[in-house]
Amino acid sequence: MSMQMDEKQATPLIQLIDIKKIYQMGDTEVRANDGINLEIYEGEFVAIVGKSGSGKSTIMNIIGALDIPTSGQYILKGQDVSKMKGDALAEVRNRMIGFIFQQYNLLSKQNLLENVELPLLYAGVGKKQRRTQAMEALKLVGLEDKWRNYPNQLSGGQQQRGAVARALAGNPSLILADEPTGALDSKTSGDLLEFLKKLNEQGNTIVLITHDRNVAEQARRVVGLHDGKIIFDQSVEEYRKQVVV
Amino acid sequence: MKVSQAFKLAIRSIFGSKMRSFLTMLGMIIGVGSVITLIGLMNGATNYILDSFDDLGTNLINVNITNTDTRKVDVDEMYEFVEENRHLFQGVTPKISSRYTIKNGSTSMTTAVNGVGEDYLEINNLELSSGRFIQYADIKNRYNACVIGTYIVQELFDGKVSLGDTLKINGQLFEIVGIQEEKADSKENSADDCIYIPYSNAARLAGSTNISTYVIAANNADVVEQGEDILDHYLYGILKNEDLYYIMSMTELLDMINEMNTMMSSILGGIAGISLLVAGIGIMNIMLVSVVERTKEIGIRKAIGAKKKDIMRQFVIEATLISCLGGILGIIFGYFLTKLLGGALGLDAAPTMNSILMAFGISAAIGIGFGYMPANKAAKLNPIDALRSE
Numbered sequence: 001m002s003m004q005m006d007e008k009q010a011t012p013l014i015q016l017i018d019i020k021k022i023y024q025m026g027d028t029e030v031r032a033n034d035g036i037n038l039e040i041y042e043g044e045f046v047a048i049v050g051k052s053g054s055g056k057s058t059i060m061n062i063i064g065a066l067d068i069p070t071s072g073q074y075i076l077k078g079q080d081v082s083k084m085k086g087d088a089l090a091e092v093r094n095r096m097i098g099f100i101f102q103q104y105n106l107l108s109k110q111n112l113l114e115n116v117e118l119p120l121l122y123a124g125v126g127k128k129q130r131r132t133q134a135m136e137a138l139k140l141v142g143l144e145d146k147w148r149n150y151p152n153q154l155s156g157g158q159q160q161r162g163a164v165a166r167a168l169a170g171n172p173s174l175i176l177a178d179e180p181t182g183a184l185d186s187k188t189s190g191d192l193l194e195f196l197k198k199l200n201e202q203g204n205t206i207v208l209i210t211h212d213r214n215v216a217e218q219a220r221r222v223v224g225l226h227d228g229k230i231i232f233d234q235s236v237e238e239y240r241k242q243v244v245v
Numbered sequence: 246m247k248v249s250q251a252f253k254l255a256i257r258s259i260f261g262s263k264m265r266s267f268l269t270m271l272g273m274i275i276g277v278g279s280v281i282t283l284i285g286l287m288n289g290a291t292n293y294i295l296d297s298f299d300d301l302g303t304n305l306i307n308v309n310i311t312n313t314d315t316r317k318v319d320v321d322e323m324y325e326f327v328e329e330n331r332h333l334f335q336g337v338t339p340k341i342s343s344r345y346t347i348k349n350g351s352t353s354m355t356t357a358v359n360g361v362g363e364d365y366l367e368i369n370n371l372e373l374s375s376g377r378f379i380q381y382a383d384i385k386n387r388y389n390a391c392v393i394g395t396y397i398v399q400e401l402f403d404g405k406v407s408l409g410d411t412l413k414i415n416g417q418l419f420e421i422v423g424i425q426e427e428k429a430d431s432k433e434n435s436a437d438d439c440i441y442i443p444y445s446n447a448a449r450l451a452g453s454t455n456i457s458t459y460v461i462a463a464n465n466a467d468v469v470e471q472g473e474d475i476l477d478h479y480l481y482g483i484l485k486n487e488d489l490y491y492i493m494s495m496t497e498l499l500d501m502i503n504e505m506n507t508m509m510s511s512i513l514g515g516i517a518g519i520s521l522l523v524a525g526i527g528i529m530n531i532m533l534v535s536v537v538e539r540t541k542e543i544g545i546r547k548a549i550g551a552k553k554k555d556i557m558r559q560f561v562i563e564a565t566l567i568s569c570l571g572g573i574l575g576i577i578f579g580y581f582l583t584k585l586l587g588g589a590l591g592l593d594a595a596p597t598m599n600s601i602l603m604a605f606g607i608s609a610a611i612g613i614g615f616g617y618m619p620a621n622k623a624a625k626l627n628p629i630d631a632l633r634s635e
Contacts, residue, residue, distance in 0.1 A: 066548060066629050087552040094550020105545045105632070109261060121250060122550040166549070 011078065012039040013173060013205055014063065019072035019082075021058050021228075032058040033069065034228035040207065042173075045200040047208045047216035047236075050225035057178075059225065060209045064099060064176045065092040077173055094122050098167025098175045102182035104159040106151040112138065112162050113147035119170040137165040141195070157188035164195070168204075175199065177208045181215055193218040248558065255563035258535075259570070266567060269531045272524030273571025273611075274578055277604040280517040281579030281596045282586065284510050289587050289594025291506040295499070302369060303466040303499055304335070306473055308459040308480070309491040316484050317455050320444075326479055327461060333472045335464050338362035339456040341447040347440065348413040349401045356397060357439045358414055360447020368462040376408045376423030383422075384443040392423040395431040396438040414440065415450055469496045514600070518607070524571070525611035532564050532619035543623050544631025556624040564616020565609060572608030576601055 021033040032055045040046050050056040061067035062074055065081050068089070074082040081092055093099075098119070106115045116134040125133070138144045141161040151159055160180060167175050177196065181189035197218060200206050208219055216222050222239040224232040232242070259266045295303075310318060320339055327337040341360035346353055365371075366378040373392065383390045391414070398406050410421050419442060429435035448454055463472045473492050480490045536543070543556055580596050587594025 061629055064548075066632075087554075090547060090550050090552045093548060099548055101548075101632070105541075105548075107542055107545060109257065118546070119549045122546075122552070122555060124247075170550075 013042045013044075013077055014038070014040040014207075015073075015075040016059075016063075017073040017075070019059070019062060019069045019074060021055075021062065021067070022070045031228050033062070036072070036225075036228070036230055038223065038230065038233070040205065042205050043200075043203055045197070045206045045208070045220045047210060047219035047222045048225060049210055049213070049216045049222060051211060053227075054225040055228035056209050056211075056225050058228075060176065060178055060207075063174075063207060064097055064178075065089045090122075094119055094170065096173045098170060098172040100160070100163050100167050100175065100177040100180045102179040104151070104156075104163045104183070106159055106162055106166070108151050111148055111150050112143065112154070112165075115151070115162060116147075116166045116169050118166060123170060133171075134165075134169050137169040138162075140168060141165045155188075156184055157191065160184060160188070160192055161195070164192075164199075168199075173205065175204055175206045177206065179210055179212075180208065181210075181212070189215070248562070251555075251558045251562045252566070254559055255566045258563055259567060265531065266570075269528055269567055270571030270574060272520070272527040273568050273608055274575040276517065276521035276524040277572050277575025277608055278579035278582055279520055280514055280604045280607075281576060281600050282582045283513040283517050284600040285579070285583035285594045285596040286586060286590070286592065287506060287510040287513055288597055289583075289590075289592035291503070293592055294502055294506075298495065298499060298502070301495070302462075303495050304463045304469060305368070305494065306461045306463060306469060306476065307493045308461065308476065309493070310457045310480075310484070311489055311491060316489070318480065318483055320456050322483075323456075323459055326476075330472070330475060333463055333468050333475065335462040336364040336368050337459055337461045338365040338368055339444040340365070340458045340460050341444055341451060341456060342458070343447070343451055345415040345450070347397070347401065347415075349410075352401055354397075354400050358447065358450070359439060359441050360444035360450070361441050362444055364462075365441065365460070368460060371428075372426040373423045374426040376421070378423055379441055379443050384445050387443065387445045387449065389417060389419040389446060390422045390443065391419040392425055392441040393421055394425045394437040394439045395427040396433060396435065397440060398424060399431055414442070417450070466496070466499065469494050514603075521604075521607055521611060524608075525568070525615040528564055528568055528612060529615035529618060531567075532560060532616055533622070535563075536560065536619045536623040539623075540626060540631045540634040543626050544628050544634065547626065547628035548632055553624040556626075557620045560620030560623050561613060561616045564620065565612035568608045568612030568616075569605070572605045575608065576605060579604070 016036050016038040019033050019036040020031065023030040023032060036059060048056050048059060058067070062069055065076070065084070066089070068084065069082050072082065073080060076092065076096060079092070081089070084092065106112070107118070113131070113134055116137055117130045120130040120133055135144060135147065138147055141164050143158060143161055143165060146154060146158065151162070154162065180196070181192055184192060193215065196206055196208070200220070208215070210216050217236060217240060220236050222234060222236055223230060323337055323339070327334045338361050342357055344355055345358045346355050361379060363379055363381045363384065366373070376392070378392055379390060382388065391412070398404060401412060402410070406421065406424070408421060408423070411418050412421065413419070425437070427437055429437050431437045444456060448456060461472065461476065463469045473494060477492055481487060484490055546556065583594050583596050
């Protein structure tokens with residue numbers, strides 16, 4: 001598999017080099033990420049798994065350009081994100097990353113279309129173009145006839161699909177999903193994961209953060225985190241064979 | 246994000262919670278309304294006072310020549326001077342005032358007897374209820390004609406007098422040719438307690454041929470000062486000594502009144518301005534609450550790529566819009582309140598353009614100023630913490 005990747009793409013989309021994130025909690029030092037090295041190539045579908053406290057949220061914040069590491073380097077599509085600040089990070093998030101959150105995080109006072117338009121709005125895309133792109137994204141998730149609805153008029157699954165549409169609207173380099181099925185029942189969870197798989201097959205790079213083994217198994221590559229360190233990095237086939245501890 | 250988008254968001258947010266927006270604006274409405282009302286009423290009061298002074302003759306210049314022995318200005322010269330300066334002056338009249346005993350048969354009293362020229366009536370905006378005023382021919386011929394006030398009519402004639410009746414001033418017989426309209430309820434020592442006679446006769450009564458006092462009417466109150474200057478120049482040219490004459494008008498008094506009113510307006514405006522400040526703090530308070538309430542929203546926006554200035558703009562525009570809306574409602578409220586109170590107080594009060602512009606300007610500035618702090622707080626939120634909040 002990695003051979004196939006090397007052929008396709010010489011430089012990785014995401015390159016994490018010795019990432020450390022250290023919090024000072026009173027007298028004690030908490031090493032949320034303690035020397036993480038990871039490369040993710042375009043077109044991959046990677047699940048990052050770990051229990052709570054393993055550092056998976058921290059690494060997701062760093063990959064998502066919501067936060068910067070204490071030390072180490074994070075190269076996203078050739079750009080060093082690890083030293084960026086406020087607005088530069090916002091720009092990276094806006095142009096390169098599509099977020100899918102556990103709680104959907106749609107704006108309740110805006111209708112679905114406006115929600116999906118939001119990243120385009122902040123990117124400065126013109127009104128007409130914005131509308132077209134947002135409608136296309138909604139069509140992709142099968143919610144084109146619900147564009148006028150407000151989030152509270154939609155089911156959980158529909159809201160999460162709306163959130164996926166929002167993540168896709170800006171045509172990002174990376175889709176970052178943080179426990180996307182956490183608030184969904186198993187049926188809608190399955191549907192959503194199938195949909196993410198489909199998106200990946202269409203060429204989207206997806207990084208999924210989860211604590212759920214069943215969810216992680218839907219990815220093609222699984223990275224395990226424990227105490228801020230990577231404890232395994234394997235294909236999903238190997239992961240499936242791995243004995244549950 | 247464009248400003249127009251931020252406006253749309255702000256409008257939606259304001260109308261999304263109408264009650265809260267209205268309560269926030271209420272401070273602004275009352276503040277702006279009271280600034281406009283107080284300044285408008287104060288202006289109405291000033292105009293009222295100035296109008297009252299106009300009746301007393303704000304356009305009049307009094308000239309007093311204190312020593313007429315060595316050098317003198319005679320009446321014809323004075324008339325000529327006024328004639329030459331018609332662009333400033335409307336007319337002139339000599340005025341010789343003394344108190345004399347007047348008699349009707351056995352009834353007698355003492356009153357002010359004014360020797361005046363034929364223009365005196367017009368210059369002082371006086372009216373007659375019957376008869377005529379002193380005329381040029383009376384003056385020329387030293388005809389013993391007199392015009393009497395209503396107090397004299399009551400005291401000396403028991404209210405019953407007709408034109409052609411006579412009375413004695415200092416022993417000389419005068420024919421009553423006119424009666425002045427009642428001006429001050431016929432009270433003693435009021436404008437109704439007086440007699441007008443030709444100045445030539447008055448000079449003779451006083452035993453002097455020189456006229457020492459003149460009243461010159463300027464065309465309006467605004468040219469009084471100019472008139473005083475030119476008059477001063479003229480008199481100095483003749484008398485060669487500024488101690489020999491005295492020129493006086495009400496302009497200084499008027500200036501003082503205007504100054505006082507400006508001061509009062511500032512004080513009242515200032516007090517009302519404090520309520521604007523309080524309104525501003527109210528807006529800031531609501532905006533701060535709003536930032537806390539909307540932390541999650543801000544977090545989502547930031548995660549999706551909103552920059553600091555995008556968030557900043559959204560909140561500042563919202564605060565400014567609230568305060569401007571409040572300002573506009575306040576102006577409307579103030580306008581009607583000014584009219585209402587002005588009507589009740591009998592003042593011709595109207596909100597001044599200046600106070601409207603000032604109040605609106607201040608309310609907009611307060612919106613921006615007090616909106617800035619909460620907006621800055623919102624813009625600085627860490628997206629991770631903001632996302633985690635509920």
